[in-house]
Amino acid sequence: MTPAPTTDNPFAGDNSGIQKRETAARWALRIGSHIVVFTTLAIMLHIFVKGAPVVFQSKWPFVNTQFLTKLPATLHVIEDKQGHRIETDVNGADAVKKKLGDDFRSEKTVSYSGGGILGPIVGTALLVVVSVGVALFLGVACAIYLSEYAKHGKFLETVRLAILNLAGVPSVVFGLFGLGAFVLTAPVFVDVPADRSVLAIPLGFTTLSFEGWDTCVLSGGFTLAFVILPVIITASEQCLQAVPQGFRETSMALGATRWQTIRYSVLPFATPGILTSSILGIARAAGETAPIMFTAALAFKDKLPWQKDMPPLPTDASIFAHWEQSVERFLGIFTESVQALPYHIYTIAAKIPQNEYSERAQYGSVFVFLVLVASLATSSILLRKRLRAKYRW
Amino acid sequence: MSADSPAIATPPPVVQVRDMDFCYGASQALFDINLKVEYHRVTALIGPSGCGKSTLLRCVNRMNDRVTGARVTKGEVLVKGKNIHHADVDLTQLRKQVGMVFQKSNPFPKSIYENVAYGLRIHGEKSKSVLDEAVERSLTHAALWEELKDRLHANALALSGGQQQRLCIARAIATLPDVLLMDEPCSALDPISTLKIEELMHQLAKEFTVVIVTHNMQQAVRVSDYTAFLHLGKLVEFAPTEELFTNPREKLTEAYLRGTFS
Numbered sequence: 001m002t003p004a005p006t007t008d009n010p011f012a013g014d015n016s017g018i019q020k021r022e023t024a025a026r027w028a029l030r031i032g033s034h035i036v037v038f039t040t041l042a043i044m045l046h047i048f049v050k051g052a053p054v055v056f057q058s059k060w061p062f063v064n065t066q067f068l069t070k071l072p073a074t075l076h077v078i079e080d081k082q083g084h085r086i087e088t089d090v091n092g093a094d095a096v097k098k099k100l101g102d103d104f105r106s107e108k109t110v111s112y113s114g115g116g117i118l119g120p121i122v123g124t125a126l127l128v129v130v131s132v133g134v135a136l137f138l139g140v141a142c143a144i145y146l147s148e149y150a151k152h153g154k155f156l157e158t159v160r161l162a163i164l165n166l167a168g169v170p171s172v173v174f175g176l177f178g179l180g181a182f183v184l185t186a187p188v189f190v191d192v193p194a195d196r197s198v199l200a201i202p203l204g205f206t207t208l209s210f211e212g213w214d215t216c217v218l219s220g221g222f223t224l225a226f227v228i229l230p231v232i233i234t235a236s237e238q239c240l241q242a243v244p245q246g247f248r249e250t251s252m253a254l255g256a257t258r259w260q261t262i263r264y265s266v267l268p269f270a271t272p273g274i275l276t277s278s279i280l281g282i283a284r285a286a287g288e289t290a291p292i293m294f295t296a297a298l299a300f301k302d303k304l305p306w307q308k309d310m311p312p313l314p315t316d317a318s319i320f321a322h323w324e325q326s327v328e329r330f331l332g333i334f335t336e337s338v339q340a341l342p343y344h345i346y347t348i349a350a351k352i353p354q355n356e357y358s359e360r361a362q363y364g365s366v367f368v369f370l371v372l373v374a375s376l377a378t379s380s381i382l383l384r385k386r387l388r389a390k391y392r393w
Numbered sequence: 394m395s396a397d398s399p400a401i402a403t404p405p406p407v408v409q410v411r412d413m414d415f416c417y418g419a420s421q422a423l424f425d426i427n428l429k430v431e432y433h434r435v436t437a438l439i440g441p442s443g444c445g446k447s448t449l450l451r452c453v454n455r456m457n458d459r460v461t462g463a464r465v466t467k468g469e470v471l472v473k474g475k476n477i478h479h480a481d482v483d484l485t486q487l488r489k490q491v492g493m494v495f496q497k498s499n500p501f502p503k504s505i506y507e508n509v510a511y512g513l514r515i516h517g518e519k520s521k522s523v524l525d526e527a528v529e530r531s532l533t534h535a536a537l538w539e540e541l542k543d544r545l546h547a548n549a550l551a552l553s554g555g556q557q558q559r560l561c562i563a564r565a566i567a568t569l570p571d572v573l574l575m576d577e578p579c580s581a582l583d584p585i586s587t588l589k590i591e592e593l594m595h596q597l598a599k600e601f602t603v604v605i606v607t608h609n610m611q612q613a614v615r616v617s618d619y620t621a622f623l624h625l626g627k628l629v630e631f632a633p634t635e636e637l638f639t640n641p642r643e644k645l646t647e648a649y650l651r652g653t654f655s
């Protein structure tokens with residue numbers, strides 16, 4: 001008994017609830033992802049349109065070198081009677097006014113919006129170097145311990161949970177932690193402990209004093225390190241776990257110690273992933289504002305960290321003759337406070353009266369910042385690709 | 394089967410398991426195992442899945458130490474006359490002398506040369522000539538030298554499954570162990586590769602002592618001199634292979650061999 005076909009098409013959809021739900025779900029998901037893509041593109045485009053003209057120019061060398069190589073400064077805008085505006089800095093203002101003479105109509109100053117953003121770029125770079133160095137060392141060590149040495153059980157689960165929670169801590173809390181721990185109490189070697197020292201341990205030739213590192217690159221870098229530490233630990237642990245267990249068994253069965261096993265048959269294959277995650281950590285560290293607000297960053301500073309009032313090194317001998325001083329000066333860079341890109345953007349966007357000039361500086365900084373972060377992300381992807389090709393299994 | 398037979402001609406067994414109980418945490422996996430493995434013989438461990446063959450094998454080089462909660466609860470394991478659980482036994486030295494080949498061939502994603510040299514390198518061998526010589530010797534033993542001598546620096550993952558498993562054998566024998574433990578070395582291989590490895594086994598027995606776990610009873614007949622039959626964590630019967638297969642003493646063994654197993 002074959003039922004008579006109702007239509008010519010035996011496979012026609014019946015337009016049932018199942019099919020409708022399928023269509024609805026497909027469209028909901030599609031619209032959702034399109035909103036995400038569209039928003040991202042809109043943000044990028046907005047920043048590009050507003051920021052690119054600040055950074056690029058139509059004349060050679062096509063890049064506004066002033067913006068990238070000068071320190072931030074107060075912008076002086078002088079208007080003449082015809083309504084022409086002349087932009088200059090504090091040193092040029094008088095000369096311009098003199099030249100205009102009677103033509104001078106008004107002068108306006110916009111703080112932080114003149115000059116360039118070299119200070120914040122350098123500061124962010126230093127902070128990133130310190131934080132990623134510290135976080136990578138601590139994070140990889142911790143991940144190796146958790147994944148290769150620690151016994152599985154309650155304790156390990158607790159530690160994992162703690163690390164995951166650490167990732168959810170608001171970054172301003174890290175800032176306060178950094179203020180308390182690194183700025184105010186971290187240990188230093190000094191001859192005479194300061195009054196505010198929490199604890200001073202005399203060591204004979206010097207004193208180990210817990211008086212803090214002050215606001216400086218080191219304090220900020222360590223604070224940022226703790227911000228990105230959970231990301232690095234979790235990612236590194238995943239990379240270690242992704243290395244086949246058989247490699248470890250084989251290596252141990254050949255008589256390798258645990259460390260040899262890790263060193264020769266686990267780490268080489270986990271490194272690509274670890275590096276990728278660390279580069280993403282760089283982007284995160286570079287972007288955080290709150291943790292460095294109290295620990296490293298200044299709203300304004302007219303010097304780079306290595307520009308200090310110090311007697312020049314004697315030029316009589318080679319630099320190696322004064323290597324101790326050179327090293328000291330190099331390390332001195334890290335004990336300076338700096339400007340940083342995110343904090344600079346915050347300052348010029350929220351702390352000064354807004355006008356077209358401050359807006360220009362904002363978008364320029366944001367654009368540079370975005371380009372830096374994007375190139376880091378790109379290089380992490382390229383690096384991973386290359387290393388993957390080398391160590392694949 | 395008395396331990397103190399006055400046999401002068403037979404050397405002491407290279408591996409001896411005495412009255413051993415073994416537990417994974419609270420669950421006991423092996424019960425009162427007694428086993429002697431003679432020098433330069435192939436000993437096969439057979440039995441149904443989950444009976445404890447791998448566990449017993451891994452007791453010999455203490456690979457079970459890696460499993461949390463796994464431990465020998467009674468008896469002892471002697472290798473070359475030494476109780477391997479004694480405090481002065483260095484695991485790295487033990488495993489150098491008791492090599493192991495796993496079920497799944499798992500060469501490192503490094504060159505063929507580096508795979509074979511791995512064991513020697515981690516034991517501190519740096520001399521290139523010693524390493525070269527060991528690589529050639531081990532690959533020859535594993536019947537791979539002729540095939541691979543021109544591409545020693547190619548990635549080991551480019552080899553076929555059978556070649557990879559023979560490479561793993563070469564890697565395990567490069568440190569010149571006395572005992573070679575093999576846990577179902579052929580179970581992931583095609584019949585031709587399996588045949589090659591079985592042929593290899595006789596050659597290997599001339600230099601090493603082989604203990605092999607296998608699911609395949611024909612394989613046990615073909616390659617082994619002695620066979621141990623395990624069931625539910627107990628060693629049911631241990632005898633020369635021919636004897637065990639043609640004339641099993643235990644009912645359980647007979648049932649298993651005939652395939653009428655309940």
Ligand SMILES: Nc1ncnc2c1ncn2[C@@H]1O[C@H](COP(=O)(O)OP(=O)(O)OP(=O)(O)O)[C@@H](O)[C@H]1O
Pocket residue numbers: 417422440441442443444445446447448449460
């Ligand atoms: N890591 C482990 N933790 C807990 N129990 C285990 C572990 N490994 C094995 N066992 C248990 O020990 C018993 C013996 O396992 P074993 O792997 O030695 O069996 P097998 O004879 O090798 O089996 P197969 O032929 O399937 O490989 C099994 O009941 C198994 O469940």
Ligand SMILES: [Mg+2]
Pocket residue numbers: 446447448576
């Ligand atoms: Mg097994």
